[in-house]
Amino acid sequence: MADEPLIQVKNLKKSFGNHEVLTDINFNVQAGEVVSIIGRSGSGKSTLLRNINLLETPTGGDILFHGKSILGEDVKLSTYRAKVGMVFQSFNLFNNMTVLQNVMVPQQTVLKRDAAAAKTHALELLKQVGMDPFIAAKPDQLSGGQEQRVAIARAEAMDPEVLLFDEPTSALDPEMVDDVLNTMTALAHTGLTMIIVTHEMAFARDVSDRVIFMNNGIIAESGTPDQIFGNPQQTATKEFLKRYLNRV
Amino acid sequence: MKKHWVARLGVLGLALSLLLGGFAAKPVNAASDDNTFKVGMEAGYAPFNWTQNTDANHAVKIQGSHEYANGYDVQIARKVAKALHKKVVVVKTSWDGLPPALTSGKIDAIIAGMSPTPDRRKTIDFTNPYYISNLTMVVRKDSKYAKAKSIADFKGAKVTAQLSTYHYQAINQIKGVVKEPAMNDFPAMRVALESGTIDGYVSEVPEGITAERANPNLMYIHFAKGQGFKTDASDTNLAIGLRKNDPNKAKINELLATISNKERARLMNEAVDNQPSTEKSGNWFMAIMKQYGPMLLRGTGMTLLLALVGTLVGFIIGLLVGIIRTIPKPKKLGQRGLRAVINWLLSLYIEVFRGTPMIVQAAVLYYGAAQAWHLNMDRTTAALLIVSINTGAYISEIIRGGIISVDEGQFEAASALGMTHLQTMMKVILPQAVRNSLPAVTNEFIVNIKDTSVLSVISVSELFFSGETIAGQSFQFFHTYLIVSGIYLIMTFTISRLFRLIEKHLDGPKDYNVMNNQMQVETPKIGTES
Numbered sequence: 118m119a120d121e122p123l124i125q126v127k128n129l130k131k132s133f134g135n136h137e138v139l140t141d142i143n144f145n146v147q148a149g150e151v152v153s154i155i156g157r158s159g160s161g162k163s164t165l166l167r168n169i170n171l172l173e174t175p176t177g178g179d180i181l182f183h184g185k186s187i188l189g190e191d192v193k194l195s196t197y198r199a200k201v202g203m204v205f206q207s208f209n210l211f212n213n214m215t216v217l218q219n220v221m222v223p224q225q226t227v228l229k230r231d232a233a234a235a236k237t238h239a240l241e242l243l244k245q246v247g248m249d250p251f252i253a254a255k256p257d258q259l260s261g262g263q264e265q266r267v268a269i270a271r272a273e274a275m276d277p278e279v280l281l282f283d284e285p286t287s288a289l290d291p292e293m294v295d296d297v298l299n300t301m302t303a304l305a306h307t308g309l310t311m312i313i314v315t316h317e318m319a320f321a322r323d324v325s326d327r328v329i330f331m332n333n334g335i336i337a338e339s340g341t342p343d344q345i346f347g348n349p350q351q352t353a354t355k356e357f358l359k360r361y362l363n364r365v
Numbered sequence: 366m367k368k369h370w371v372a373r374l375g376v377l378g379l380a381l382s383l384l385l386g387g388f389a390a391k392p393v394n395a396a397s398d399d400n401t402f403k404v405g406m407e408a409g410y411a412p413f414n415w416t417q418n419t420d421a422n423h424a425v426k427i428q429g430s431h432e433y434a435n436g437y438d439v440q441i442a443r444k445v446a447k448a449l450h451k452k453v454v455v456v457k458t459s460w461d462g463l464p465p466a467l468t469s470g471k472i473d474a475i476i477a478g479m480s481p482t483p484d485r486r487k488t489i490d491f492t493n494p495y496y497i498s499n500l501t502m503v504v505r506k507d508s509k510y511a512k513a514k515s516i517a518d519f520k521g522a523k524v525t526a527q528l529s530t531y532h533y534q535a536i537n538q539i540k541g542v543v544k545e546p547a548m549n550d551f552p553a554m555r556v557a558l559e560s561g562t563i564d565g566y567v568s569e570v571p572e573g574i575t576a577e578r579a580n581p582n583l584m585y586i587h588f589a590k591g592q593g594f595k596t597d598a599s600d601t602n603l604a605i606g607l608r609k610n611d612p613n614k615a616k617i618n619e620l621l622a623t624i625s626n627k628e629r630a631r632l633m634n635e636a637v638d639n640q641p642s643t644e645k646s647g648n649w650f651m652a653i654m655k656q657y658g659p660m661l662l663r664g665t666g667m668t669l670l671l672a673l674v675g676t677l678v679g680f681i682i683g684l685l686v687g688i689i690r691t692i693p694k695p696k697k698l699g700q701r702g703l704r705a706v707i708n709w710l711l712s713l714y715i716e717v718f719r720g721t722p723m724i725v726q727a728a729v730l731y732y733g734a735a736q737a738w739h740l741n742m743d744r745t746t747a748a749l750l751i752v753s754i755n756t757g758a759y760i761s762e763i764i765r766g767g768i769i770s771v772d773e774g775q776f777e778a779a780s781a782l783g784m785t786h787l788q789t790m791m792k793v794i795l796p797q798a799v800r801n802s803l804p805a806v807t808n809e810f811i812v813n814i815k816d817t818s819v820l821s822v823i824s825v826s827e828l829f830f831s832g833e834t835i836a837g838q839s840f841q842f843f844h845t846y847l848i849v850s851g852i853y854l855i856m857t858f859t860i861s862r863l864f865r866l867i868e869k870h871l872d873g874p875k876d877y878n879v880m881n882n883q884m885q886v887e888t889p890k891i892g893t894e895s
């Protein structure tokens with residue numbers, strides 16, 4: 118047995134009432150891998166990410182982290198979530214805090230870092246995403262692209278093993294998308310494990326190690342970017358990509 | 366004597382006595398285990414009872430205050446206490462608070478110019494009358510009516526009386542009288558009489574004496590026996606209210622029998638002489654402030670204390686309840702059950718305290734607890750407790766609304782970062798919820814400033830009760846309440862301004878200047894070291 122996968126998703130099911138959104142999801146993510154998830158609106162991409170982060174509770178199947186189920190009674194939710202960060206489509210910066218506090222406070226409360234260490238770390242990361250001139254600003258004084266870069270710094274500050282991105286650029290004006298994508302590309306090159314739900318096909322092709330195409334609550338097809346974008350096997354994948362590539 | 370100007374409170378009084386009637390089955394023993402005789406009165410109904418600043422003229426200290434009570438009722442109370450070999454203490458209580466204070470044992474007797482009406486007899490006992498306040502007619506000394514001996518002598522006279530009193534109804538007993546429109550207060554009637562607009566006005570004897578003393582041109586008529594107004598005993602008799610089956614009733618009646626009519630008249634004359642009079646000359650504002658400034662100040666202080674503590678403690682209660690009610694559903698069945706029970710209790714608390722008037726809550730807590738469990742609370746403590754719990758119920762809902770209105774994404778981001786519910790609440794949600802709730806909390810504060818006035822029912826002398834006292838004994842209703850309104854307005858205005866400033870401060874500067882903040886980044890220089 119080579120490397121044990123960092124995350125294993127096994128027969129994952131999720132229903133909201135009678136509405137089964139995820140029917141049977143199986144995939145592994147290796148440490149250091151960058152995986153993109155693409156698919157039609159409503160196919161269950163966000164739901165999948167939210168299950169991995171346990172913002173939603175799976176109705177069936179299992180999710181293993183370092184080979185251990187995260188659904189067990191003995192798993193401490195806050196520790197797990199600190200290791201599996203999430204970046205949202207709507208940024209969700211804490212409105213009552215400044216940029217610096219947004220990045221510092223979670224470190225202090227969850228990881229119990231002292232203020233000085235948290236601040237050093239926060240400033241370093243904010244500088245990396247180019248937001249250091251704005252440390253004293255409140256979220257509502259920033260543009261969407263700036264907010265998202267702060268949100269990425271905030272997630273990074275927890276020193277996560279995996280970062281989940283749910284359409285991080287969908288809410289942004291086109292001219293700001295690149296700022297955020299560049300930040301993510303730089304992150305990918307650091308060797309961080311990333312699972313990215315995105316509609317940015319070019320980005321998925323250039324940055325990912327693997328692309329997963331979701332359709333109707335299952336993984337319809339997965340493979341390297343070259344396989345999925347260059348030579349898709351399933352008709353659903355072909356149709357989906359054709360529509361997207363025509364648009365671009 | 367009926368308290369004409371408090372008729373509005375009758376309904377409330379009835380509600381209270383019904384409510385407390387439930388407790389009444391249980392006999393309450395004497396309020397005072399010690400050797401005191403506690404007498405309840407408003408201390409604001411001259412010449413029967415009033416509040417003064419010194420112990421002059423055998424005044425009696427008002428319990429828990431720096432002020433003294435005096436008046437006809439107080440002098441009677443002193444005699445009664447002496448006969449019972451006890452020390453007299455005055456408990457200043459609003460009119461509505463008197464019956465529950467008596468039945469719950471907070472006081473031993475009501476001597477407050479109260480008439481033994483059949484309604485009141487249902488809940489409390491009365492002694493024989495200690496004063497009979499007959500109707501008289503006040504006239505000019507130099508007029509032809511000065512020698513009148515019978516109401517029939519007023520045929521053709523222009524007569525009036527105070528608005529909405531039985532005095533005014535009594536005018537109908539005079540054949541051929543010219544009934545003038547009713548007037549608002551005695552000072553106005555005295556002026557009208559002196560100027561000749563009217564020939565006389567009907568009042569009770571104490572006002573007749575007062576008028577005589579105040580204006581040497583006026584006098585009141587001593588009607589011959591059987592020639593005066595026909596009145597109902599429940600209007601004219603004043604008696605001492607006691608708890609049912611009070612063993613001292615016989616002893617008190619014995620004592621009252623020894624006080625002759627002549628002695629009673631003497632006591633009343635003395636009371637009229639000693640009653641506080643507000644200077645009519647000069648600036649009315651300065652006159653009231655000079656005489657009653659300290660009382661108004663103390664009342665204002667009490668009102669502020671109640672509103673401030675009530676809002677502050679209520680706010681803390683509201684926060685706690687708000688947090689508890691928004692805890693996410695736990696997974697374990699047992700915990701879920703516990704949570705359901707707690708939530709049910711909390712909503713019960715909110716419904717009960719929002720759904721009932723604060724005056725009833727105060728009476729139940731203060732009088733009801735004393736009656737049912739002999740739990741004797743300090744009245745200020747009870748008042749603070751009630752305002753706090755009551756405000757807490759309102760603010761719980763305000764905070765809950767504030768929490769709900771915080772964007773769902775804030776919760777998700779905090780959870781995704783690994784924060785616990787408590788951490789999420791403390792660091793992220795509550796600061797935003799509190800900020801959003803501030804205008805509503807300010808509103809609660811202002812409501813508290815005004816609504817704590819009902820706490821006079823449990824003898825708390827806040828601003829409105831002080832105003833009532835002053836108006837009742839100076840007879841300057843309009844001017845007194847004008848001043849009181851002014852004080853209320855100053856308080857509420859200041860508070861709303863203050864909270865606006867706090868809101869502004871919490872919001873921070875409106876715009877963000879990158880250039881300014883770049884310098885701030887330069888200073889820490891921590892980022893580059895690691």
Ligand SMILES: Nc1ncnc2c1ncn2[C@@H]1O[C@H](COP(=O)(O)OP(=O)(O)OP(=O)(O)O)[C@@H](O)[C@H]1O
Nearest residue numbers: 133136138156157158159160161162163164165284
């Ligand atoms: N909390 C919920 N309750 C009920 N139904 C839900 C809930 N969340 C998602 N769904 C449903 O699950 C389905 C998949 O939603 P999901 O958000 O996962 O889609 P998606 O692939 O992320 O779409 P998009 O690209 O538009 O974001 C949708 O039909 C949606 O209505």
Ligand SMILES: [Mg+2]
Nearest residue numbers: 162163164284
């Ligand atoms: Mg989605």
